[in-house]
Amino acid sequence: MMWKEKYRVGVDLIDDQHIELFSRLSKFIQVVQNEFNWDEKIEEVKETMVFMQEYVVIHFNDEEEYMEKIEYPKLKQHKQIHKDFKDSINDYVVIFQEEGYTEEKIQELCAKLMTWLIMHVGKMDQQIGEYVKLKEGQA
């Protein structure tokens, strides 16, 4: 899962965190999709899950704080999208607690994380950058 220059928002803090998210998720996909036995990689899967859960929250908080600072007009909508995404990850956490870390559910989650991140960073977050540029142009 490759980071692309077109994903750059133009805000260093946000871009650095996005790059980290893409990189971690990419490694996660490689671990989940490699040919090793599921039992051999389960510990790494669990560790990555913990990291992703924590890092997503940190990133969303930082990004929301930045949007507040610049008085981003679509803040409320953007925050709701973050919340819906966190809720959907938490649904998986509950499934893992109840049913264990099954290969099928981890693959499903991995696919959701990947598609969501590409679309969210590639489209939704770009609007933050566009707003910043617009504001700077008016200043």
Place this chain on the structure above:
Amino acid sequence: MKAEYINSFYKATQDVLKTMLDIEVEKGKLDVVEGMINSKDANVSLGVTGDLKGSILFRFTKAMTLEMVKIMAGMEMDEIDVFVSSALGEVANIIGGNALTNLTAYEYVCDIAPPQVIVGDYKSLSFANEKALLVTMNTDIGEFDIIIYLTEN
């Protein structure tokens, strides 16, 4: 079926695949078909409710499915496993969501059910003699079909 429905889905497909996969989508030939047949290797259906009622079916070949997921994941995929089929379902879901936004511009308020992904199952779904529209889409990584069956409530 009105052009608004078709264009809403066509434009959503074009926008989402451009954002997610960096590929251009061109509208190919149009056909009227009776029923929806899962005639390709990977099929994703979306149920539509609200002002419009019906289904949208995306049909992809195995080669194109694997290529799409390879572009996103940055690694080779050699089979349609849960990861690949889930990713395909999510892409279709995002297209569906964008199409609904486009339909809102024509004042149609609709909702969409979670995608159903059917792999390698050549079942046909008929609509009691109703006709559906089949649009072939061309891209650099292969062609795929969208079958649209929508009626106004």
